Amino acid sequence: MSQQTLRVTRPTKIELIRLKKRVKVAKRLHKVLKDRLIILTQELIMLMKDAVELRQRVCDKVQECESLLIKSTSLIDPSLMESYARTRYDKVEGVIGSRVVAGVRVPLIEVRREGAPRESPKYPILLMLASRCFEELVDLTARLGEVEASITRLGAEVARVKRRVNALENVLIPRMENTIKFLEFKFEEREREDKTRMKKVKQILARKEGTVSAST
């Protein structure tokens, strides 16, 4: 916490009122930033958990798909397998866009498949199972890519907002509060000085009146 004060041009009451308003606004800004930081941090933590889980699932899926593929290649001609893979759906597209999460732009990746999958009895079941496995793998990989890119961007924003929150909490607001205390102390001191000065003046005047009346 900062013990320093801000530089005040003139220690006047108007300056004190302005400073008190600034502290109020600074505290509100601090609250806004802190709320935003909480939301961003929650998003980040959720994404990190997703990323860990997705990585594990992708690894497991790769092994599963590889084993199914090896088994199906032993049953069918590779060229036939390729033609099946190409004609399984009418259209497969990867949609890459962006969305906004708490003021941060993050990527959005979606794999879309048009039409129902063509599963004919002339192909072995293992081949169909392998296709389904690879489809899931593609979906998981796309999702993992999206999540990991989002983590990078959100992390940078969290760091930026955290710096501002800390600057307000530990430097700016304490300095302003110290300056307010200093100004209030100054005014009290000034008031006390004025009181003692008035007393002295009254005493001097009273003494003068006394000497004047004594001489008359």
Add this chain to the structure above:
Amino acid sequence: MERLLRDELKAVNYMLPKKRKNLKELLNEEYPHVPLRDGSAHMFRYSELQKACNILGDELCGNLLLPIILEMRPELKEVVAEVEDPIAIKLICRVLNINEPESPPLRLYPIHLRVLRQEIGTLLMYAISFRRVLGEEL
């Protein structure tokens, strides 16, 4: 300091949608998105749009405006998000499996937000309320 506060709120709220679209309209689009104030676009996940339509039913699909704006209230001590739109409230209550409030707004706490992010994350957007933060004291 006021300038800093206004700039920060502008930065957060700058990426809010310029125009919202209804769910049916978005489901008919090839790449469902809404334009944002900063000139870019916010895309929705098609699967989440379909999920929302299945939850609400065909009748209410045309009345739900997206994205759902979650208004943050920084003047409260806890992190609270409010939703004013009645159809959005219906959808959120059904996703969270909670009772609907008697009158809007619906208040959401971090535990609710976590579930909503997982289920319909791309349909939500956060906004920090400008008029309530600055208030009348300034």
